[in-house]
Structures are given as C-alpha cells and as structure tokens.
Amino acid sequence: MPRSVQITKEKILTAALDVLIREGYSAVSIKSIARELNCSTQPIAWQFGNMDNMREALTMEAVTYANKKMMPTSTDCIEAFWQIGYGYINLAFNTPNLFRFVYMGESKNYCRGGFNSFLTDKGNAVLIDKLYPYLNISREQAEMLFQRMIVYTHGMVSLVVAGVLNCTKEQVYSIVKDFGSDLLSLTDTALDIGTVMSNITEV
Amino acid sequence: MPRSVQITKEKILTAALDVLIREGYSAVSIKSIARELNCSTQPIAWQFGNMDNMREALTMEAVTYANKKMMPTSTDCIEAFWQIGYGYINLAFNTPNLFRFVYMGESKNYCRGGFNSFLTDKGNAVLIDKLYPYLNISREQAEMLFQRMIVYTHGMVSLVVAGVLNCTKEQVYSIVKDFGSDLLSLTDTALDIGTVMSNITEV
Incomplete structure (x- = not known):
C-alpha cells in the first residue's frame, strides 16, 4: 500500500485547520x-x-468547527440563545484567525444567503420556535431579536478582531448582554427582563 | 532637478490609494x-x-479619505447622524477594498482605542452634544444610541463586504433605519419618532 493512501482527505483537512x-x-x-x-x-x-479546492474544503471544515463550538447545550431557550452569542464571542477571541477566515471574508467561500438566512438555518429556526412562545411575543419579534443580536455581536467582535477596537472578552459579554436586555424590552413580553437576564449563567 | 524629486510623498500616496x-x-x-x-x-x-512604512502612511490616507466621505453636511443633528451611517454604508458598497483595509483589519495600523473611543472622537463628540438636548434625553442615552448604531451598521455592512450576507445597499439603509427608530424608542425622548425619522432625506 503506498504511503499516500494513508494520508486521507480528513487528515489533511484537520492539519490545514490546525495551521489556519x-x-x-x-x-x-x-x-x-x-x-x-x-x-x-x-x-x-x-x-x-x-x-x-483546498480553500473550499477548508471553509466547510472551519464552519463545522465553528458551529460545534457555538452549539447550545441548554434546554432553556434563553440560555441556549445566550450560549450561541457567548460561543461566537469566544470563537472570535480564542481563534481569531479562524474567525477572520470564515466570518470576515478571507475564505471567499462562505455565503449564508440573504438577510433572512440567519433565521432559516435549521438550528436557529428550532430555537426561534421555542423563543417566541416562551417570551409570549410574535414570531416576527423573536426573529428581529435574533437577527439584531447576531448582527450586533458580529459588529462588536469583528471590530475587536480587526484591531479597530480594544475590548476584553468580559467587556464584550457585558455590552452584548445589555444590548440583549434592551432589545427584549422592545418586544411585548410580559416576563420580567431582569429575572430573565439573571437566569443566564456564564457557560 | 532629478526626476525623483517631482514624485512627492503626496503623489505616491494618492496613487497607492487608487490601487487600493x-x-x-x-x-x-x-x-x-x-x-x-x-x-x-x-x-x-x-x-x-x-x-x-507605506502601509502605515496609506492607512492615514485611507482614513482621511473615509472620514471625508462620511462628513455630515446637515445642520440638523438627526440628519447629520444619519449622514454618517449613510456614508459608512456607501463607503462599504462603493469602495469595499478600502473598507476591508481600514475597518476589517487588513491595514493592521488602524486602532481607535477602547469601546468609548467612538464617543471621544472630535466630530462625534460635537454631534452627541447636539443630539441629546435636541432629543431631550441624557448624554448617556445619546452615547448609547450612537455606539449601538455604529456597531450595528458595522456588523451589517462588514457581513456584506465579507460575502457572508447578500444584501443590497437599499436593504441595508432600510434595516439600519428601522434599527435606529427602535433604538430611539428606548430613550425617553418625547419627540414623535415617526416624524423624526420621516425628516431624514436620503442624501
């Protein structure tokens, strides 16, 4: 068996991801x-x-890696929502090179689609389906909340990864949480927002 | 006089900016x-x-170019505020290469400072000084509004420039305006937000 057969595509991509x-x-x-x-x-x-070809395959590998890191584990939908944001912030701070590659355009192969693509993504759609009855708001309001949280969090961390802003991870957590709490107050949820927010534990 | 003397620093930077x-x-x-x-x-x-050295000088040149493009001309503070956002969106759509260089980290020489640096920037500080009495809100609320608009707008356009989202300029204008209108409703301004927003003309 020639040596080249042992070097699988999988092994190559893992090594490429490590270098990235x-x-x-x-x-x-x-x-x-x-x-x-x-x-x-x-x-x-x-x-x-x-x-x-390598870049295309590496993009898939990097997206899979990122999605795993952001996968929420909580059964509580508010906490699960925060886990995604928290995961995104950590991804940017812990693996800025991967973040730049996937989310800041270096890969050139990662396109989600139109503005609503954040909502139709399977995992996100399931979470939104849980969020809106829990908060007792319309699905549209939950979608808006979701989109704005993603875009704002991306704005924050991408400015940090770009070196334009100097912020610690802890500052970003707190800024994003305050933003989320204010966005909640824009919906007509009857839940007490202070209580909802205080239930979020840092994961 | 040798030819090299005629090629001033200024001329070189203008040419470099054109290539960029x-x-x-x-x-x-x-x-x-x-x-x-x-x-x-x-x-x-x-x-x-x-x-x-060239990259450092080119960064200054590109930032000056960008700031000129975003310079508000209106004496109405709400319209002036919108002109900055509008200018930022146009900059991203019209000159994505420059946008990537300055605001998405390619330059590596553009750091504004901490999270509050958006507010201490001279032009922005002057605008905030006009905004908060006009809206009859606290300076803190006006600062929050300002920061969130910048971060959110950056989030939107940088995702588009990165190729992650497909959006037209018109979609982004409208998404950012809706966001601004909702942020205004979070302040305790007594002004009618619909009227405030309808006064904004596309520049």
Missing part, C-alpha cells in the same frame, strides 16, 4: 500542511489538486 | 504604485523605505 487556527490563512499552503503531517506534498496535491 | 480602491490591498506594492505613476520604483522606495 495557529498561523492564519496566509500560512496555509500545500507545503505547510505537508510539514504539519510530516509527509511529502504529493498526497495533498493529489487529493486537492489546487489551493482553490 | 481599485484592486485591493494585496495589489499595493512599490512596483504597482510605480506603474500607476509611470515612474521607476526608485523614488517610491526612497520615500518610504519599505512596505511597512
């Missing part, structure tokens, strides 16, 4: 992946052909 | 600027020494 997270996308090349795997460049070139 | 806007930062090099100016690389290398 550690050194940034500009450091990802067939050469650097080969070094990471301690093999020749041949099996990588053979599996992916060129860097365009 | 047209082709993106990755295309900016001493060679491409020389081609743009129809001169040899010598005067450019002589003026800037290396690409790090």
Whole structure:
C-alpha cells in the first residue's frame, strides 16, 4: 500500500485547520500542511489538486468547527440563545484567525444567503420556535431579536478582531448582554427582563 | 532637478490609494504604485523605505479619505447622524477594498482605542452634544444610541463586504433605519419618532 493512501482527505483537512487556527490563512499552503503531517506534498496535491479546492474544503471544515463550538447545550431557550452569542464571542477571541477566515471574508467561500438566512438555518429556526412562545411575543419579534443580536455581536467582535477596537472578552459579554436586555424590552413580553437576564449563567 | 524629486510623498500616496480602491490591498506594492505613476520604483522606495512604512502612511490616507466621505453636511443633528451611517454604508458598497483595509483589519495600523473611543472622537463628540438636548434625553442615552448604531451598521455592512450576507445597499439603509427608530424608542425622548425619522432625506 503506498504511503499516500494513508494520508486521507480528513487528515489533511484537520492539519490545514490546525495551521489556519495557529498561523492564519496566509500560512496555509500545500507545503505547510505537508510539514504539519510530516509527509511529502504529493498526497495533498493529489487529493486537492489546487489551493482553490483546498480553500473550499477548508471553509466547510472551519464552519463545522465553528458551529460545534457555538452549539447550545441548554434546554432553556434563553440560555441556549445566550450560549450561541457567548460561543461566537469566544470563537472570535480564542481563534481569531479562524474567525477572520470564515466570518470576515478571507475564505471567499462562505455565503449564508440573504438577510433572512440567519433565521432559516435549521438550528436557529428550532430555537426561534421555542423563543417566541416562551417570551409570549410574535414570531416576527423573536426573529428581529435574533437577527439584531447576531448582527450586533458580529459588529462588536469583528471590530475587536480587526484591531479597530480594544475590548476584553468580559467587556464584550457585558455590552452584548445589555444590548440583549434592551432589545427584549422592545418586544411585548410580559416576563420580567431582569429575572430573565439573571437566569443566564456564564457557560 | 532629478526626476525623483517631482514624485512627492503626496503623489505616491494618492496613487497607492487608487490601487487600493481599485484592486485591493494585496495589489499595493512599490512596483504597482510605480506603474500607476509611470515612474521607476526608485523614488517610491526612497520615500518610504519599505512596505511597512507605506502601509502605515496609506492607512492615514485611507482614513482621511473615509472620514471625508462620511462628513455630515446637515445642520440638523438627526440628519447629520444619519449622514454618517449613510456614508459608512456607501463607503462599504462603493469602495469595499478600502473598507476591508481600514475597518476589517487588513491595514493592521488602524486602532481607535477602547469601546468609548467612538464617543471621544472630535466630530462625534460635537454631534452627541447636539443630539441629546435636541432629543431631550441624557448624554448617556445619546452615547448609547450612537455606539449601538455604529456597531450595528458595522456588523451589517462588514457581513456584506465579507460575502457572508447578500444584501443590497437599499436593504441595508432600510434595516439600519428601522434599527435606529427602535433604538430611539428606548430613550425617553418625547419627540414623535415617526416624524423624526420621516425628516431624514436620503442624501
């Protein structure tokens, strides 16, 4: 069995993701992946052909990694909602190179679609379905809340990752929470917002 | 008088900005600027020494360009506020390469400071000073409004520039306006928000 057969696509992508997270996308090349795997460049070139194909596959790999990191575990829908935001903030602070690649345009292969694509995404749709009856608001209000939280949180952390703003992770948590609490007060929920917010534990 | 003297720093930066806007930062090099100016690389290398110095100077040039584009002209403070947001959206759609360079981290030389730096910026501080008495709200509420508008607008347009979201300029105008109108309703302004918003003309 030739050596190249043992270097699976999966192994190559894991190594490429490691290089991306550690050194940034500009450091990802067939050469650097080969070094990471301690093999020749041949099996990588053979599996992916060129860097365009590699970038496309790496985008999928990076998105899967990011989605896993943001996957909410709580059965409480408010807490689950916060876990996504919290996960997104952590992703930006802990793995800025991956964040830049997927969410700040370096990959050039990650397009979610139109503005409503945040809502039709399967996991998000399920969460919105739980949120609006819980808060006793319309689905439209819950969707608006959801979209605005995502866009605002992205605005905050992408400015930090870009180096335009200096903020600590703790500052961003607190800024985003205050924003969420104010957005809740824009809905006609009868729940006490202070109580809702105080139930959120840092995960 | 040797030719190199005629190639001023100013001329070089104007040419570099043209290349940046047209082709993106990755295309900016001493060679491409020389081609743009129809001169040899010598005067450019002589003026800037290396690409790090050039990038730093180009950042200043690009920020000045961006600030000019966003400079409000209205004497009405609500309209002036909208002109900044409108200018920011247009900047992203019309000159995405410049936007990526300055606001999405490519430059690596543009840091505004902490989260409150949006408020201490001279032009912004003057505008906030007009906004809060006009709306009859506290300065703190006006600052919050200001910060959230900037962060949210940045979130929207940077997702579009990154290719993550597909939105037209008109969609973004409308989404940002709705957001602003809702943020206004969070303050205790006694003004009729519908009237305030309807006074905004597209500039």
